[in-house]
Amino acid sequence: MENLKTDVTQQFDIRYPIICAPMFLVSSVKMVVAASESGGLGTFPALNYRPIEIYRQTIKQIKAQTDKPFGINIIAQKSNKYQHKQVEHALEERVPLIITSLGNPKDIIRLSHQVNTKVYCDVTGYEHAKKVADLGADGLIAVGFGAGGHAGDISPLALVPHLVKTVNLPVIAAGSIVDGAGMAAAFSLGASAVYMGTRFIASKEAEVSERYKHEIIRAMSEDIVNTDRVDGFPGNFIRTKELEAIGLEKGLIEAVLIKSKRIKRFISLSRAARSLFGDVNSKASYKTVFSAGHGIGLIDEILSIREIMEKTVKEYREIKGTLP
Numbered sequence: 001m002e003n004l005k006t007d008v009t010q011q012f013d014i015r016y017p018i019i020c021a022p023m024f025l026v027s028s029v030k031m032v033v034a035a036s037e038s039g040g041l042g043t044f045p046a047l048n049y050r051p052i053e054i055y056r057q058t059i060k061q062i063k064a065q066t067d068k069p070f071g072i073n074i075i076a077q078k079s080n081k082y083q084h085k086q087v088e089h090a091l092e093e094r095v096p097l098i099i100t101s102l103g104n105p106k107d108i109i110r111l112s113h114q115v116n117t118k119v120y121c122d123v124t125g126y127e128h129a130k131k132v133a134d135l136g137a138d139g140l141i142a143v144g145f146g147a148g149g150h151a152g153d154i155s156p157l158a159l160v161p162h163l164v165k166t167v168n169l170p171v172i173a174a175g176s177i178v179d180g181a182g183m184a185a186a187f188s189l190g191a192s193a194v195y196m197g198t199r200f201i202a203s204k205e206a207e208v209s210e211r212y213k214h215e216i217i218r219a220m221s222e223d224i225v226n227t228d229r230v231d232g233f234p235g236n237f238i239r240t241k242e243l244e245a246i247g248l249e250k251g252l253i254e255a256v257l258i259k260s261k262r263i264k265r266f267i268s269l270s271r272a273a274r275s276l277f278g279d280v281n282s283k284a285s286y287k288t289v290f291s292a293g294h295g296i297g298l299i300d301e302i303l304s305i306r307e308i309m310e311k312t313v314k315e316y317r318e319i320k321g322t323l324p
C-alpha cells in the first residue's frame with residue numbers, strides 16, 4: 001500500500017501517520033514492535049516497566065526486534081520519581097521519540113535535542129501548547145474530549161485546527177479516532193497524524209485480558225464514564241461493576257474538602273500515587289477498571305495491528321476519494 005506523506009511521516013520516516021498511543025498497563029513490546037513494523041509508530045508509557053532495570057531491558061528488546069522508530073511516554077511531573085532515569089536511559093539508547101505528559105518538559109526537551117531525539121508534548125489547550133512550543137517541542141499531541149484515559153475538555157473539532165493555526169508545529173490528533181473516517185476528519189482539520197489507543201486494545205497483539213477486549217467490543221459510547229475516582233484525575237473508563245464499586249459520586253466530606261485547591265490537589269496526587277505505584281489489588285486500580293475513549297462504539301472486531309493499520313488507511317483513501 002502506498003505511503004502517506006505528512007510532516008510526521010517525513011520526520012520519523014514512517015509509512016503511515018498512525019501512532020499506536022501509549023497506554024498504561026496495556027502497551028507492550030509486542031504491540032510497539034507490531035505497530036512500527038506495520039508502518040506506523042509504536043509507543044509505550046515508561047511506567048509500564050518497573051524497576052528501572054526492566055525498563056532499560058524493554059528498550060533493548062524493542063530495538064532487537066525492529067529497526068523502525070518508536071516512542072516512549074514519560075510523565076514530566078515531580079510525582080514520577082523515576083523520571084530522570086527514564087529520560088537518561090531513553091536518550092542513551094537513542095530512542096527516536098519522547099512524548100511528555102503533565103509537568104514541565106523543559107529539561108527533557110533540552111537533553112533530548114542533544115542527541116537528536118524528538119519531543120512531542122501532550123496538550124489539552126492553547127496556553128500549554130504555546131508554552132511547550134516556546135520551550136522547543138518538536139510537535140504536539142492534541143488530546144481532545146473523548147480520548148481514552150485522561151482526556152481534555154475541548155472537542156477535537158475545535159482544538160486541532162486552533163493549534164494548527166496558532167502554533168507552528170506538527171499536530172497529532174487524539175480522541176475517539178478508531179478508523180479511516182476519523183483519520184480523514186483529523187487531516188481535514190490540519191492534523192499531521194492520528195493517535196489511536198482504544199482501537200489497538202482490541203487487537204490480537206494486545207496482552208490484556210479477554211474480558212477487557214470483550215468490553216471494548218461490547219460497549220457503546222454511552223458506556224464511557226468520566227471520573228477522577230480511579231487515579232485522582234478525570235479520565236474516561238468503561239462503566240463496569242468494578243468501576244461502579246469504586247463509587248463514582250463524591251461523598252459529602254470530599255465535596256467540601258476539595259473546595260480548597262490545596263486539599264483537592266493532595267487528594268488527586270494521593271490517588272495517582274496509589275494507582276500508579278501502590279497496591280495492584282486495590283479496587284481503584286488499572287488492573288480492575290478499563291480505560292477507553294468515546295470511539296468505542298465503532299469497534300466491533302478484534303484484528304491484528306497490521307490489519308487495523310491497513311484497514312484504516314484503506315478506509316481513509318476511499319473517503320478521501322469521495323470528498324468534494
